[in-house]
Amino acid sequence: MTRPTRLPSFDVYEEARVLITGGLGFIGSHLAKALAELGADVTIVDSLIPDYGGNHYNVREIKDQVRINYSDIRDPWSIRYLVRDKDIIFNLAGQVSHIDSMTDPQTDLDINCKSQLALLEACKENNPNARIVFAASRQQYGKPEYVPVTEDHPLVPMDVNGINLIAGESYHLLYNNIYGIRTVSLRLTNTYGPHLLMKHGRQGFIAVFIRSAIEGRDIDVYGDGSQLRDFTYVSDAVAAFLTVALVEGTYGNAFNVGGLEPISLLEVAKLCQELAGMGGGVRTVPWPRDREKIDVGSIYIDHTRLAAATGWEPTVDLRAGLSRTVEFYRDHGEHYWS
Amino acid sequence: MTRPTRLPSFDVYEEARVLITGGLGFIGSHLAKALAELGADVTIVDSLIPDYGGNHYNVREIKDQVRINYSDIRDPWSIRYLVRDKDIIFNLAGQVSHIDSMTDPQTDLDINCKSQLALLEACKENNPNARIVFAASRQQYGKPEYVPVTEDHPLVPMDVNGINLIAGESYHLLYNNIYGIRTVSLRLTNTYGPHLLMKHGRQGFIAVFIRSAIEGRDIDVYGDGSQLRDFTYVSDAVAAFLTVALVEGTYGNAFNVGGLEPISLLEVAKLCQELAGMGGGVRTVPWPRDREKIDVGSIYIDHTRLAAATGWEPTVDLRAGLSRTVEFYRDHGEHYWS
Numbered sequence: 001m002t003r004p005t006r007l008p009s010f011d012v013y014e015e016a017r018v019l020i021t022g023g024l025g026f027i028g029s030h031l032a033k034a035l036a037e038l039g040a041d042v043t044i045v046d047s048l049i050p051d052y053g054g055n056h057y058n059v060r061e062i063k064d065q066v067r068i069n070y071s072d073i074r075d076p077w078s079i080r081y082l083v084r085d086k087d088i089i090f091n092l093a094g095q096v097s098h099i100d101s102m103t104d105p106q107t108d109l110d111i112n113c114k115s116q117l118a119l120l121e122a123c124k125e126n127n128p129n130a131r132i133v134f135a136a137s138r139q140q141y142g143k144p145e146y147v148p149v150t151e152d153h154p155l156v157p158m159d160v161n162g163i164n165l166i167a168g169e170s171y172h173l174l175y176n177n178i179y180g181i182r183t184v185s186l187r188l189t190n191t192y193g194p195h196l197l198m199k200h201g202r203q204g205f206i207a208v209f210i211r212s213a214i215e216g217r218d219i220d221v222y223g224d225g226s227q228l229r230d231f232t233y234v235s236d237a238v239a240a241f242l243t244v245a246l247v248e249g250t251y252g253n254a255f256n257v258g259g260l261e262p263i264s265l266l267e268v269a270k271l272c273q274e275l276a277g278m279g280g281g282v283r284t285v286p287w288p289r290d291r292e293k294i295d296v297g298s299i300y301i302d303h304t305r306l307a308a309a310t311g312w313e314p315t316v317d318l319r320a321g322l323s324r325t326v327e328f329y330r331d332h333g334e335h336y337w338s
Numbered sequence: 339m340t341r342p343t344r345l346p347s348f349d350v351y352e353e354a355r356v357l358i359t360g361g362l363g364f365i366g367s368h369l370a371k372a373l374a375e376l377g378a379d380v381t382i383v384d385s386l387i388p389d390y391g392g393n394h395y396n397v398r399e400i401k402d403q404v405r406i407n408y409s410d411i412r413d414p415w416s417i418r419y420l421v422r423d424k425d426i427i428f429n430l431a432g433q434v435s436h437i438d439s440m441t442d443p444q445t446d447l448d449i450n451c452k453s454q455l456a457l458l459e460a461c462k463e464n465n466p467n468a469r470i471v472f473a474a475s476r477q478q479y480g481k482p483e484y485v486p487v488t489e490d491h492p493l494v495p496m497d498v499n500g501i502n503l504i505a506g507e508s509y510h511l512l513y514n515n516i517y518g519i520r521t522v523s524l525r526l527t528n529t530y531g532p533h534l535l536m537k538h539g540r541q542g543f544i545a546v547f548i549r550s551a552i553e554g555r556d557i558d559v560y561g562d563g564s565q566l567r568d569f570t571y572v573s574d575a576v577a578a579f580l581t582v583a584l585v586e587g588t589y590g591n592a593f594n595v596g597g598l599e600p601i602s603l604l605e606v607a608k609l610c611q612e613l614a615g616m617g618g619g620v621r622t623v624p625w626p627r628d629r630e631k632i633d634v635g636s637i638y639i640d641h642t643r644l645a646a647a648t649g650w651e652p653t654v655d656l657r658a659g660l661s662r663t664v665e666f667y668r669d670h671g672e673h674y675w676s
Binding site for chain 2 (some may be wrong): 097114118153157158163166174177178294
């Protein structure tokens, strides 16, 4: 892979025909907005499963500039039609709750494996020239043997979601290698920002921290809170998606999308309370037994490979990103709380 | 893990209640026979999918000593019932054709992922004390970075079958680590012997070689035939299954089940022709384009970890094993050719 001196120009997205699965969700909706502003012809696919991240309010600013197609990616026939004539597919639809993957593993498998394979088969049959960017997760690594975790770290996930994401990612890379469909996978770390699902706490702790802080409640941190994590602000994640789709050298590969500096959970919780300023505190509490088994300790990821291949780097630091996020939910929380 | 000085005693299988999924197939039927002879209470589950390995003739000698239940592991309800009250489950049912996994990836996924998850969920609900041995494959490694391949080698399979087997294996190990269901996975290399499917050539080259030799036809070897492979005679594979189920230290782990010495494909082909003595020759032919893409070059696996954990070692060399196999098909071929 060559090292570009700067990011590729996003001008080529003008009039590009783009499909975004999960486009009413957290990252998908920001991606849709960025693409609409770049002049792309955007089709969103979303099924609005109640407990998932899809929310009409996420596309309030662009609803007249994008086409919204209500469909579940588990329906192979509609997907088969929808992938036709698209230049680029941002494939973000998925079951993303680690907890739900343990209580209902078959649904996780249907969405994260079966549907992904169907989408790839649809492209193979109907649109082999499409480029596809898949949203994967650092969850795939499991408990790290070393940090920061590189893409070569063993994949030993500690939940069904991680196992299925590996399969979903592997199908994408295989279809590149065997059938020449240009695919690339982004392994996202904790991504945050406006539009994050807030209805429940099963999609990750950062939403719980932010909501508790805004509502003036104490934040409970499991263990001693010293576990390190990294965070990507959503605009940086969007830039990563827009970038990799355009860089030939990325196809057939998986890349970590990380953050600036790792920080302990305790510090993140304190920062949320400070920025919200609603008087809530931070408590450390013992691990619940069912959570302790799937705790991975400190984990943060190395995005050197993506930086080298594309020039992408995260730019928004946690204080700035969380500040914008808290402000967003203060103003718009009513559309997210339930 | 401790190094045992000898294999565990198989006496404990007397009256053990054992379920064998895929028990009418190649390895499953040999395992059923061994267990029946040890006095186990054996239930076989098999759906006799026409192109798969299940064959009534495989259990001709034990049909009055085992219970045969015709069911597809994709049917979660019958499996849910069948796992109850079993001490040990040898989980060998699967789609094993790499080629078929590319032409019909969804069926491969249903059998190798969805069904495995359903079986594990069934055990979690109805029989958490069962021990489960899963049949995995060295196919999971893909093109090797080094040989012999150890269990720590990256898993980068080159076909859908390999991706789905990784998920199937990972579910098993996860259910051990999270729910305490004692599971172990065996990654089998080229396993051969009587009862191997001979109806078609989509389950591996060794069956094609043996059948061609017995029928006096030339054997075509792709490329220059220098690619190395290892082989396990079926009685050695059966011993590995019987052994790991009994050794506590193996649970939650995956182990390679290898052979004695690697040998080139050209030499294997010549050996088949020599043992069959029907006058067929060996030709090297260029790689077909669709096969070349999924060729992994030389590969053979290291079973040091299994030997250290259990004392298991392969014992039957390729000449002896192939000689018995050729003799079997000379006498019984009519039950396998179509």
